[in-house]
Every structure is written in structure tokens, then in C-alpha cells.
Amino acid sequence: MDATPESRTGAPTDRKAAPIELREVRKQYPDGTVAVDKLSLSVNAGELVVLIGPSGCGKSTVLRMINRLVEPTAGQILIDGDDVTQADAVQLRRRIGYVIQNVGLFPHQTIHTNVGTVPRLLGWPKQRIRERADELLDLVGLDPARYGKRYPHELSGGQRQRVGFARALAADPVVLLMDEPFSAVDPIARSGLQREFLRLQAEVRKTVVLVTHDLDEAVRMGDRIVVLSQGAHLEQFSTPARLLGEPASPFVREFVGSDRGIRRLAVLPVTEEMLTPAAGVPAAAAPLPSVELGVSLYDALALMLVRNADYAEVKDGDRTAGVISRHRILSIDYPAE
Numbered sequence: 001m002d003a004t005p006e007s008r009t010g011a012p013t014d015r016k017a018a019p020i021e022l023r024e025v026r027k028q029y030p031d032g033t034v035a036v037d038k039l040s041l042s043v044n045a046g047e048l049v050v051l052i053g054p055s056g057c058g059k060s061t062v063l064r065m066i067n068r069l070v071e072p073t074a075g076q077i078l079i080d081g082d083d084v085t086q087a088d089a090v091q092l093r094r095r096i097g098y099v100i101q102n103v104g105l106f107p108h109q110t111i112h113t114n115v116g117t118v119p120r121l122l123g124w125p126k127q128r129i130r131e132r133a134d135e136l137l138d139l140v141g142l143d144p145a146r147y148g149k150r151y152p153h154e155l156s157g158g159q160r161q162r163v164g165f166a167r168a169l170a171a172d173p174v175v176l177l178m179d180e181p182f183s184a185v186d187p188i189a190r191s192g193l194q195r196e197f198l199r200l201q202a203e204v205r206k207t208v209v210l211v212t213h214d215l216d217e218a219v220r221m222g223d224r225i226v227v228l229s230q231g232a233h234l235e236q237f238s239t240p241a242r243l244l245g246e247p248a249s250p251f252v253r254e255f256v257g258s259d260r261g262i263r264r265l266a267v268l269p270v271t272e273e274m275l276t277p278a279a280g281v282p283a284a285a286a287p288l289p290s291v292e293l294g295v296s297l298y299d300a301l302a303l304m305l306v307r308n309a310d311y312a313e314v315k316d317g318d319r320t321a322g323v324i325s326r327h328r329i330l331s332i333d334y335p336a337e
């Protein structure tokens with residue numbers, strides 16, 4: 001499991017991430033509850049996969065089996081091809097970052113000490129731990145000189161959550177598991193943290209499995225989304241755009257809701273094929289609001305609505321690529337139900 005993933009994935013050598021595979025995994029708790037009934041799932045190295053589904057469907061159980069906080073009853077879980085049930089559980093957890101709601105920072109340890117927890121357990125030299133903690137705090141946007149010596153209660157909820165990310169990433173884990181990591185902060189701080197995390201993920205490219213019950217969060221964060229129903233039954237595993245555009249079952253259709261059309265606009269970009277020549281727009285429509293090629297249809301439409309415009313000019317750098325109309329956005333194709 002120590003291997004870097006480049007041989008399997010072509011990922012750059014300085015980044016560590018490992019694929020995860022679940023094969024017919026089952027969890028029956030001692031009281032008889034079947035939380036997970038034969039789930040098979042593959043997550044690529046460096047991919048961010050979101051698990052979503054109704055309360056009690058088994059999301060957290062799936063996550064906690066990957067780092068063996070919960071032992072599977074049957075089936076296999078492979079990280080980088082190695083069966084986690086054969087690994088030493090403590091060693092395994094040191095190689096897997098785990099972020100939970102409310103973070104679970106140690107209250108009587110400084111931020112610096114909290115971030116260095118796993119490197120310390122791994123026996124890194126002090127100087128290296130200190131440098132790594134500084135580097136990680138910087139990476140999550142917290143000035144180490146200012147925050148390193150503070151205690152968790154001296155930080156805001158959002159700042160504590162960032163420390164949680166830094167701590168989870170400190171020993172350069174190959175997998176990052178996140179259970180409702182943004183739900184303890186208010187909605188405004190939450191969307192800021194989500195953006196920050198996506199920026200961070202673009203840099204570190206870990207294999208991330210994130211549990212949430214918030215569909216907007218799933219759509220915003222996920223490279224792919226897994227929708228589960230009771231017993232962790234896999235209803236659909238696809239990209240956000242596909243999930244919203246082509247729900248695979250009545251369960252998924254109901255789960256993603258009747259406003260899935262609007263949500264879908266947020267994950268589809270303005271592309272060249274949607275444009276018409278600027279010359280075709282009535283002169284009375286000028287001046288047109290302007291958007292960049294590749295922005296979401298949602299953002300383009302929102303701008304047209306506030307500007308009371310039927311068209312927007314679409315720029316590709318300095319060049320005008322064409323115009324997009326409100327009508328075109330509202331008539332994007334939906335596969336037949």
C-alpha cells in the first residue's frame with residue numbers, strides 16, 4: 001500500500017493516491033441490522049466520490065468499513081489492490097485520513113500538535129513534524145505563526161474544520177474519508193469551506209470518499225456521486241450531470257427532486273455548440289451582458305435574468321465566441337423519462 005499510484009493511474013509521482021474497490025461488501029451488526037448488503041464499488045485514484053442517500057441507508061457504515069472502524073461481515077475492500085481486512089487496523093488508519101463533523105480535535109493540544117498527530121505516531125523526527133504542520137496549515141489557509149499555538153476553542157468552527165483537513169492530510173494519506181465534514185458550520189461558512197476544499201483537492205489529488213445528505217453539496221463536490229437506498233443498495237453511480245439528467249430509477253428521480261432541472265444547469269457549461277453568431281442578435285438588445293465560455297448555464301441564465309436580457313455575449317479570452325440565448329439554455333435536452 002505504500003506504492004505511489006503512478007504505475008496504475010499515470011498520476012504524477014509526487015502525489016500519492018490509491019484506488020479503492022469494494023467487492024460484495026456486507027455489514028450485519030450484532031443486533032441483526034443489515035446496514036450494507038452486498039455493495040460493490042470502484043473509486044479511481046485521485047477521484048472525489050460522494051455517497052448520498054436517505055438517513056440510515058448505510059453511508060457511514062460503508063465509510064467506516066474502509067478504515068475498519070467497522071469490520072465488514074463479508075466481502076473485500078481493496079486499497080491499491082491490498083485487502084484492508086488483512087492489514088493491521090492501526091497501521092491502516094494512519095494511512096487513511098478521516099474527517100468527521102465537529103472534527104474531533106484534541107481540546108488540550110495546540111493546533112500545531114493536533115496537526116502533527118499522525119506524523120508523531122509514525123515516529124517522524126520533531127523538526128520534520130513541525131515543518132509539515134506549518135506547511136499544512138498554510139495549505140488550508142491558516143497562518144501557522146498566528147494559529148499554531150492556539151487551542152481548538154480559540155478558533156471559529158470553520159477554522160477548526162480546516163485544522164481537521166490539515167490533520168487528516170498531515171502524513172500524506174493515500175485515501176481521505178470524510179463524513180459530513182461541512183455540516184457543523186453555518187451555510188455561508190459551509191460554501192466557503194467547500195470551495196476551499198475543492199481548491200485543496202485540486203492541489204493534493206487524494207482519493208476522497210465523502211458522505212453527505214446534502215444534494216447540492218454532492219453536486220458541487222463530486223466527480224461522481226453514489227446514490228444509495230436502504231441496505232446501501234446502489235441505485236446509481238454517475239457524474240453529477242448524468243445523475244440529474246438521467247436518474248436511473250424512480251427512487252433516484254424522487255431523491256434528486258423535481259428541481260433537478262435547475263440543479264443540472266449548475267453542472268453543465270456553456271459550450272461552443274450552443275452559440276449563435278453575434279450578428280444575429282437584434283440591435284435593440286445591446287449592450288449584452290457578457291460571460292466566459294465554460295461558465296455554468298446556471299450562472300449565464302442568472303446574469304441574463306438580473307440584466308433582463310434575452311442574450312449574453314460569450315467570450316473566449318479576448319475573442320467573442322458568439323452569443324447564447326435564454327431560450328437555448330431553457331431548451332437543453334432531457335432524455336425521455
Ligand SMILES: Nc1ncnc2c1ncn2[C@@H]1O[C@H](COP(=O)(O)OP(=O)(O)OP(=O)(O)O)[C@@H](O)[C@H]1O
Nearest residue numbers: 029031033035054055056057058059060061062213
Ligand atoms: N453499531 C450499530 N449497531 C446496530 N445497528 C447500527 C449500528 N450502527 C449503525 N446501525 C444501523 O445501520 C443502519 C445504517 O446506519 P448508518 O449510520 O451507516 O447510516 P447513514 O446512512 O450514515 O445514516 P445517517 O445519514 O442518518 O447518518 C441504520 O439502520 C443504523 O441504525
